[in-house]
Amino acid sequence: MSRVLRAEWTKLRTVPSTAWLVAAVIGLTLALGVAAVASVDTAHCPTPTTCAEDTARLSLTGVWLGQAAVAVLAVLAVTNEHASGLIRSTLAASPSRVRVLAGRLTVVTVTVVAAAALGVAGSVLAAAAILPSNGFTPAHGYAQLSLADGPTLRAAAGSVLYLGLVAVIGVAVATIVRGTAAALTAALTVLYAIPLLVRFVSDPGWQEQLQRWSPSSAGLTIQATTGLERLPIQPWAGLGVLAGYAFVTLVLAAALFHSRDAG
């Protein structure tokens, strides 16, 4: 296994696009987070104390954009080998399909989790610096945003795990469909189109059910630190739903990868 891991790590790090995409994961997460935090001011509310803003969640808004870079990174790590025929060299060097998939999954997920940790921690720190100047002060009833605070830490760590699970799904979906365009379409549909479509469901009961079971909507509830009673699904349970999807697609990917001819 360590041989496959080393080989997969070398493959991932020796392609320039990996470094760019890691930078994009960090940069997009941070940039959108900062933009979201900077755009909100207690002065916009009738009184500073009635904003009812979930500042932790607000600071992690960038994860919504960072996940696109994560999906692209995970998908490309798999599909570039199918596009070039390199997959045949990979499987000739390491005939165990399960080991290759496990090795690839490990290096991609660890890379994404490391990048996500930087982007998420940076987002929280940046928000902690910006929020007080926008009126979110203890005097107005908003605690100073800090990773030492339990719910904030859960939201931040959960966001890192969320991006890690997006990477798992990206690798699994790409292993199943093999083509870059098809895999990217599938991954981005799951992440963006489904939550968007769910908003157009007019029946509130149905909408809540769908939000509870759609992968990204459920998974992102891990970021909520206030108003938990109004959520369609509780934070850890929501992340669990995403993990369930990741597990199922991964098992399917492993089964197909093991039984198919190298294409």
Next chain:
Amino acid sequence: MDADIEVRDLRKRYGSTLAVDGLSFTVPPGRVTGFVGPNGAGKSTTMRIILGLDAPDEGVALVGGRQYRSLRTPLRHVGALLDAAAVHPSRRAADHLLWMAQASGLPRRRVDEVIGLVGLESAAGRPAGGFSLGMRQRLGIAAALLGDPPVLMFDEPVNGLDPDGIRWIRELLRSLAAEGRAVLVSSHLMGELEDTADHLVVIGRGRLVTETSVGALLAAASGGRVALRTSHRTEAMTVLAGAGATVAATGRETVTVGGLPTERVIALLSDHGLPFSEVSAHRASLEEAYMELTRDAGEFTAAAVPGAS
């Protein structure tokens, strides 16, 4: 581990196409075995099955007596060049070899060695996407040699190479076999193998046409015929045919004569006052022998089977 390849009763179907149909042959150590057949005959499919990339519907392919997928570090047992274009365009050539070495538990030093062996020192730090076809072939051959394997397979290695590259590969293949390795090299052009292979496995439509030595095949195809060069080709052909020979024009002034010994051909031409500049024993080219062979094989024709290669 024995250095050989054994293919037994192999059968593989892709959709409605039967790519390999009950194929059996062996590739012994110490010589270059040519694997010949028209495009679509099933050569690449067979090689992919030997490498455990595609699973056969029936039959087995063994390398040194073992199935490829059961090998822990297969690149130390079998080196293969299937498709020189199968590289990530923006990965440096040295890194391409490095991950393969790591997957096989080989030291980094081995990467530098094979780079030197194929003469890619100056290009090793460049992305493989900018390589010419010849450089990619060299990179692919470096990858095949990485594990110093006793068994080597090359799929159409001279495709698209310049004469220097072709000569280099021929010499390399011969020297690898001389070191006692089993070398299987495929081609859809017989002539490419004429100076390289000792032994031939000829297939068509996924089936074995013949397994023979190059010498035996050439001798059989030459069949005691006589090559004649004369400025009076038409008259000569009439005279010789009248004497019971089978004649075939091979050029404006050249004729191949079968069924008559050389002395009789000379005597007949002299008797009729027909001048000639050359009479010699005909030496068939491998290409000719191949055509002869596939004609004899009856149902086999050189038509490509669609969808498989």
